[in-house]
Amino acid sequence: MVNNPFRHSGKLYLLPTTLGDNDPMEVLPASVQREVERLETFIVENEKTARRAIKKLVPEKSQPSLKLFLLNKHTDPADIPGFLDPCKNGADVGLLSEAGCPGVADPGAEVVKIAHRDGIQVIPMVGPSSILLAMMASGMNGQNFAFNGYLPIDKAARKTELKNLERISYEKGQAQSFIETPYRNNKMLEDLVQQLHPATRLCIACDITLPTEFILTKPVSEWAKTKVDLHKRPTIFILQKEI
Template sequence: MIVNDPFLYSGKLYLIPTTLGDNDPLEVLPASVQKHIERIDTFIVENEKTARRAIKKLVPSKSQPSLKLFTLNKHTDPADIPSFLKPCIEGTDVGLLSEAGCPGVADPGAEIVKIAHREGIKVVPLVGPSSILLAMMGSGMNGQNFAFNGYLSIDKSARKSEIKNLERLSLEKNQAQLFIETPYRNNKMLEDLISILHPATRVCIACDITLSTEFIVTKPVSEWAKTKVDLHKRPTIFILQKDF
């Protein structure tokens, strides 16, 4: 039997994207995001200070004292997380605000979205910038089949093994492999890719996406070995694909 309305409560969870850097929000966010932030006062955020700054930048007239913020990050007690959705159960809309980009994608907000589905709360994702998708769009690699792998190991031996395995998977599955690194280790990551991968394997470096310093370039490892680029502390997506 198909249930016409599977949602138990009138309050909804809105997944609200933010900019990927310090630029004008309306350059990369649709007006609908601004409209929802104008009317919503309860938010689940990763960091209260940066969330307040993002809200103020998008809606300067919004009363900051009226905001009710729940913090969801690695320090949050898992037992407390379900209570963040109590306003939805009581009929009030809640916004899940990402620290950068889209909530729930490489983001701790995925846990609250899972709970919302379990509890019968309607989830409404809003359009916004995703560094993962924008990097894929600009890479020229296989947008029909790709995988995001998050962070690789910091252990040297395990890291080498993971990079070789991603290269193997990219060839066997014709699948672009995406991953990220802590920004202050980006240059070391590029050095590792150059030393570990086959010279003809393609690597895309996509950093500072949507910013004035945006850099998205794809070329073989052999060419990266001849290229000087400073990725230090610049948010970066790495993509690799072996085609032969």
């Protein structure tokens, strides 16, 4: 018999949300809806959007009774461990992502880290991850890939990083994915076309799971002749050089 490694009976549930303004039940399993219906305490990035997401999932749920802890760039790191106090008192807590899956390109990773440190069981729930969905649809190496988050804004530093990612993709056979602030997506595409080898494959995956979804992979040389507007559309870029 294996001893229970968790010191507290309360659990931390990682609750995914939609990647855009669509019906949550089109992309989220019923198990997520059941947990949102049951839980009363949530760790969220933005109160307004979190309440909206909860209401869309469970319209009849009482909003005034909810206890929300805010976790974003304004949160004092010293306050974060206290968000898990309900778990230490036997109550379950939900970590609700702003979009997609908590803890992946998401500030919730810090809460999960603390939960493990404090002996609180972490329960990940199934939901849409734009990173994985883009990789699935890219036709690139799903056995070996990396997510690099945001690239440098400085033009010279960005050029250096793009060349570095392209080199790594060739030497390791490793697909390289990254994101950009949505209003700078078109400029990112311009930089990719200018800086990458013409034969390097580039996947652009935007508005994933939405009616306007667009996912296409082709050589950089062909993207140079293609007009596509990515402005303010959540986008994953993936590159891989194979020559």
